[in-house]
Amino acid sequence: MIGLTLIEDSEETEMAYVKGDYVPVATLSTRQIASTWTTHKDLPSGRFRLRAYSPYGGTNWQKEWSVNKDQDLEKLAKRVAGDLKRATVEIAEQYAIAAEKCRREEQKWQEQLDRMRIAEDEKLRSESLSKSTEALEHLIADWGKAKAIERFFGELAQQVELAPEHDREHLRGRVEAARALMKARDVLEILKGWQTPEELYEAKKKAKPKY
Known part of the structure; x- marks a missing residue:
């Protein structure tokens, strides 16, 4: 033309x-x-x-x-x-x-986009691994705390049963009140909400804009 x-x-x-x-x-x-x-x-x-x-x-x-x-x-x-x-x-x-x-x-631009996608993908995987690991560490800490609390009140209940009979009822009530105050988080519910690195990666990937 x-x-x-x-x-x-x-x-x-x-x-x-x-x-x-x-x-x-x-x-x-x-x-x-x-x-x-x-x-x-x-x-x-x-x-x-x-x-x-x-x-x-x-x-x-x-x-x-x-x-x-x-x-x-x-x-x-x-x-x-x-x-x-x-x-x-x-x-x-x-x-x-x-x-x-x-x-x-156009080829140069596509290659640049590919490098950007790879870098972004690596960043997402690194962030997912870090966040999942951090959440798991909190879960382990919560589990240890829950076990320590349970062990404490178990041993305390045993000591109450060794107390003089006239003090037992009162001490039992104190133990139950203390147990209610120090109720530990349900670690199994926490475990249900915990996400693996791959699950976090897939969720982040879906939320990211496409190039």
Whole structure:
């Protein structure tokens, strides 16, 4: 494909302000010019150019032909057609170079995306492993605490049964009150909520935006 544009050149023209409008100074008498003020404006010149160009991204081929007022348009058209036919080879070469450059840039971008995905994946796996390990350490600590509390109250209950009979009932109530106050977390429920590194990784992966 080849794009075509017909262009009319403009030219800077001295203009005078006459009766609410701007008029070319060249059309006025010296007397009229003396009684007003002038400025310069770009006006259509009546001179045309035909511009042909390559519409493909990454290419820069273009060529222009002047279109004169009394020119034989049939001869001009034949010359333009011949020039355009010869230009197709150059345009095709530029397009091939641009397409290859675009392909390389796309490949480079895809490789960069792949590196970003790999780095992000490694980061997610590292974070998942760290978080899962930390949660497991808390679970172990809670389990140790629960066992220590249970062992403490078990031994305390045994000591209460060895106390004088008149104090046992009172001491039993104190033990139950203390047990209620120091009730340990249910480690099995905690274990149900604990996530393995792979489970955390999959959850994080689903929540991350796609590249």
